[in-house]
Amino acid sequence: MWPVLLLGLVLALVPSSHQRGLSMLDIQDIVDQLGDEIITHQGLSQDKGNVPIAAQQDLTQQYGSSDQNEVSDVPHPVKVHNWGEKLDIGQLVSVDVDSQDQPIILHRGNVVWDETSFDKSFELKKRSLIPNDTVLTLDPDTGVVLNSWGANLFAMPHGVTTDDDGNTYITDAGLHQVLRFTAGASKPDLVLGKAFIPGNDNSHFCQPTSVAASSKAGIFFVADGYCNSRVLKYNQDGTLLKIINGNWNVVHSLALFEDDDVLCLSDREGQQIDCFKAGLDRPKHTNTDDNTGKKIVSYTGVGRIYGIASKGTALLAVSGKPSVRGITIDTASEDQSILDQWGLNEGLTFPHDLAISLTGDTVYVADSGLQRGVLHKFEVVRSIEDF
Template identity: 25%
Template sequence: MGVDEMCNFYMMFYRDANVPDPFPYGAYCPHNENPRVVAAEYPVEGTTLLPSHPEWEHVAHQATNPFGVIEKVALKKLGEHKFGQISSIAFDSTGNLAIFHRGTKVWNQYTFDYNNQLTDKSPVSEPAIIIAKENGDNLEFVEAIGNDLFYMPHGIFIDEDNYYYTTDVGTHQVIKWKYSNGQLAAALTLGERFVPGSDSQHFCKPAGVAVSKKDGSVFVADGYCNNRILHFSKSGKLIAEFGHASTAAGREVSRLSLGAFQLPHDISLDEENERIYVADRENARVQIFDFDHKPVSEIRNGQFFGNVYSVHYCPAHGLFFIPGLATDEVKEINVFVVPPGSKTFQYAFRPKSTEFSRPHIVRAKGNSIYVGEIDDSGGVLWKFDYLQDPSMKDHSLMSDGTESDEESAMSSTMSKASTTQGTMVVTMIVIMAFAMGIMYFMRRHRVAINSRTPTTLLDRAVSWRAAL
């Protein structure tokens, strides 16, 4: 090495992603004021070769097997049906995918007037809901429903009984539909048709909807005008309203207040942990509420995303959320993932074939992840698969979140082995107890004999002579 060349020393370390970054602006040591001390105390491990570890090398060789989130397909149509702007996605009770799109309708600057009224009050003539089922890496068309029912589709949810819930920003309504024989019939209607409002009987461009599995209650993100969340009973009675608009002054402070919204755009429930996740779109964060409607925390990082359009909780893999637009500061659009038990995102992914254009919705079930886009030229439906690291097979899940047959068989075998082992232990304990009982009896019997009979040859001889 020449005298003018630089020798850099790099250190890699890991930290808990849930704690603050100890070096938010990077870390480096620009000067070495004590070279002799550094040279003397430099760890010898840094200048010697590591010993060979065949077992570790075997694991390392598994890196050639793909794992992580893998792009599978990007679709612009299913069957003969070309996608319009894909506003939402849901899974029905059989695991099929429902794609909610706008057909030939496009939401642009001319769609609404200054009073939030639709300028074109004709419905979407095409089937607005396309049903598909998974077929390997691809999707297979099942049927198309919902002609002439929707005006500007936005959110969709399907409950355990296969009722469809939709939000329509055009009519300012949330409707529960009964699905039967390819037809949708309104079972419950919230809001007044084409009448925007901010009281408990009206919405103004309602965006997202989610339904509780426990009690059938309905959560609505009434976002575009009202900046609030409404919680209704299964029968449509208002239970609670929470959230309020964030002020311009509030958005300028370094930390936004919790509970303040600037367009709550999507909503998802984690009922096991009693958490409500809201995509606070223009505040560029996910807000987290408990089931008492109290704000708990947020997920926000302007370094990686400048808005949040959609959020979805998946029990198998945690929380997914996605921005809808790139910004001057953040050019790339990624899906971010908060694993179960974590407080912030720990990894992200995006397509490799091309970049996201206008993602609007993200939904996940089991090991399948879907993203729907709303590009003006037509919608795009992305499918990604979560592939597990082969070295982590002991944690493998099937697409429905249950254990694989192999894992189930292993668990059964282990259970049987455990039962057999337990039986053997009990048997040995009984035998040992019986043996100890016999030993105790013999010892008592010997003591009794010894108390009557001399125990040594000399004693017995003396005793014999005395007897003579």
């Protein structure tokens, strides 16, 4: 694992009989308790194929889902049923949480991405903007919409990211652009890329997918994406600092470990997660050589990972068909272990993104669906008996 990470903190319950929220727990304590029950990534498929049936069965027996009598002591997301049922949205593509720990979701309104949406040059066939409000802020307790905006701004939105300064970043795969909005603004203060024009040079994107932002460092990263399969690093003014290339297929999601200067990406069709140096401490106005992009670790054979999210030293991910599930990876472990799988038999169909609450006790999964999206809420508990 990356050398700057020590065996440390991962999502866990506050050790109190009066509280079910999360604090952080030393991973080594978990490892000591579980011993051989820790599942390493070598136990998954190593040829970028499906997870072997036997391995799936073993994992289910150990970690199971919410309809079993008990689960492992590893912090485990369990679905909250009947939450947000009144949410009426189109294809749900992304979720994040804002500075008030409220979920922010991004959906496509009356637009659906299917095999007819783009031509062979990756240009959107129907060049029109979505008339619906596509960005919604929800009440974390009820799932009720508190605020909405984004009508007539986006064509095929793909990802939403918020930062500590209250900015909201939207990637639009149809516009081939990244747009940043300050808090409460209806117009972007920063636009990168050329509207509806794909490209692979320094001023163009081709179906960008995700953003990871560090307000502390004044830096953000763009996953670009479906066609270019690269990551671009910018300062807060939108100046390009570096382009990170790799042997990737579809760079679909980003997750940043700010304190450890590590950026991870999911290569969806490559069925792997790669982590490398983020270079957050480098000058923000120059393209001088630095260690940004230096490879640290790869998690292979993890399935078609659509979304990843970080908290402490835990990396959570959701994978699509044929093995629909959530997984929790211990980034501080030397054996690159997968601590848990979750979301089995919980109604996940097309999980596209996920987010972890600021307090670490809730996980939201954006399920795109075929026509209508669903936002799943999970509470992180050690055991079903804690309910």
